[in-house]
Amino acid sequence: MARTFDIEPLAGTTFGAVVRGMKVAILDDAGWRDLYAAWLKYALLVFPGQHLKRDEQIAFAKRFGALEFEMAALSNVKSDGTLRQEKDNDDMMKILKGNMGWHADSTYMPVQAKGAVFSAEIVPGAGGQTGFADMRAAYDALDAGRKAKVERLAAHHSLHYSQSKLGHQTKKQDGEYSGYGLHDGPVPLRPLVKTHPETGRKSLLIGRHAHNIPGMDKAESERLLQELVDFACQPPRVYHHDWTAGDAVVWDNRCLLHQATPWDMTQPRVMWHSRIAGDPRSEAALGVTAVSAAASG
Numbered sequence: 001m002a003r004t005f006d007i008e009p010l011a012g013t014t015f016g017a018v019v020r021g022m023k024v025a026i027l028d029d030a031g032w033r034d035l036y037a038a039w040l041k042y043a044l045l046v047f048p049g050q051h052l053k054r055d056e057q058i059a060f061a062k063r064f065g066a067l068e069f070e071m072a073a074l075s076n077v078k079s080d081g082t083l084r085q086e087k088d089n090d091d092m093m094k095i096l097k098g099n100m101g102w103h104a105d106s107t108y109m110p111v112q113a114k115g116a117v118f119s120a121e122i123v124p125g126a127g128g129q130t131g132f133a134d135m136r137a138a139y140d141a142l143d144a145g146r147k148a149k150v151e152r153l154a155a156h157h158s159l160h161y162s163q164s165k166l167g168h169q170t171k172k173q174d175g176e177y178s179g180y181g182l183h184d185g186p187v188p189l190r191p192l193v194k195t196h197p198e199t200g201r202k203s204l205l206i207g208r209h210a211h212n213i214p215g216m217d218k219a220e221s222e223r224l225l226q227e228l229v230d231f232a233c234q235p236p237r238v239y240h241h242d243w244t245a246g247d248a249v250v251w252d253n254r255c256l257l258h259q260a261t262p263w264d265m266t267q268p269r270v271m272w273h274s275r276i277a278g279d280p281r282s283e284a285a286l287g288v289t290a291v292s293a294a295a296s297g
Contacts, residue, residue, distance in 0.1 A: 004031060007038050007045075013239045014137035015256070016044040024248065025056040032063060039064075039115075040199055043252040044132050044239070051246040052119050054272075061117040061274035064250070068106060068113055068275040074099070074260075075270040077122075086265045098163050099260040101208035102133060102233050105253050105275060107157040107190060108209050112253065112283040114276040119248040122270040127263030129240040131233075135203035136255050138232030139193065150192040154286055155210040155225060158187050162208040188285030189214070192228070196254055197282035203255040204232055233257065243271075254283070 005022035017038060024047055027035065039045055052060070058070045076084040076096065084093055106113040118130065142150070192213075194205040206228045213221040240261065241249065251258065253276075263269055278284075 005035075007042075009042065010044075010046075010239055013134070013236050015042055015134040015237075016046065016132065016239050017042040018046045018048065020048065022047075024050055024060045025052065027060075027063075036064075039250060039252060043134065043136070043256050045250050046241060047248045047250075048244065049246050050119065050248040052248055052272075057117055057119055057248070057272060057274055060248075061250075061276055064117075064276045065114055065279070066277045068109075068277040070274060072273050072275075073270060074273055075268070076265050077268045077270055083266065083268060094163060094166060096260065098166055098208070100262065101162065102131075102229055102257040102259045103162070103207035103209055104205065104257055106278070107205070107207070108159045108162075108188060110186075110188060110285060111278045111280050112190070112285075114278045114283065115251055115253045116276060117248060117250045117274045119272045120243040120245050120270075121272060122268050123243045123245050124263040124267035124269050127261060128269050129242055129261045130249075131238060131240040131259045131261060132251060133233040133257040133259075134237040134255070135194075135205070135232060135257060136196075136201045137237045138228075139202050139204050141231075141237075147193075150204070150228070153192045153213050153215075154189050155192060155206075155221070156187045156189055156212045157209040157285075158211065159209060161211045165208070189287045190285055194254065196252075197279065201255065204228060206232065207257050229257075254278070 006020045008018045008020065010016035010018065019035070019038070022031065035045070054071060058067070061067055061070075074096065076093070078084055084090065086093060104112065105116060139147070190205055190210075192205055192210075194203050195201070196203065206225055210225050211221065212218065213224065216224070241247070
């Protein structure tokens with residue numbers, strides 16, 4: 001059957017495409033196979049004008065695999081409808097600010113996420129883009145010496161660590177944030193170079209949760225990891241999506257980093273995140289280090 005939708009690669013980038021002429025909520029099996037192949041190729045697919053209902057978003061996300069969680073709001077709007085005050089800097093605000101650093105989802109969990117579906121319900125008048133960065137192209141762009149170095153290395157990943165860099169006292173929950181990822185116990189160890197289980201392409205696995213490379217002192221480890229992020233997250237390997245209400249995206253968390261960007265938080269922003277669980281055969285950590293949550297920061 002001929003494909004009934006259009007896939008337009010994003011201009012000026014190494015990844016990503018916009019998909020037009022279809023509704024993800026009513027995609028047939030033949031269309032789904034074409035879409036999944038495009039997702040593996042481009043790693044990020046953008047779907048304008050979807051206006052997904054809760055059950056539609058969850059059902060679409062489940063086509064990619066089992067879900068780590070079905071749906072969570074990323075928003076400065078409280079459950080009572082009032083706006084979260086930036087000056088109050090509660091736990092949820094600290095998480096929103098933390099998400100503005102480049103990262104991959106659930107690298108701090110025993111199994112890294114496969115991907116995510118993300119949709120926009122309410123968007124501010126300016127700002128609030130979501131950025132994505134292609135870690136496949138970043139790895140490819142490394143010189144031979146740097147490739148050889150990073151392929152021998154691994155790093156620990158911890159949400160306690162990344163939030164502590166912002167002064168977030170993660171052991172003292174004070175608000176609406178569920179605490180997801182802020183568990184006590186072992187800290188996953190993950191290689192700096194990851195091989196995609198479906199495409200075979202290598203990519204860098206770095207971002208704000210990564211720290212404490214075994215065999216390096218803390219300063220050297222932090223310096224190398226920051227150098228890699230600074231190198232990797234540069235044009236043409238980045239794309240920042242300007243949201244319109246009703247947009248949806250799905251990204252491959254196994255080879256992309258992403259980040260939130262600032263907006264005027266006197267304006268509401270309501271986004272919905274469905275996280276696709278990783279396959280333990282390919283997304284499990286190399287191992288874990290029995291470091292307490294308090295010590296991992």
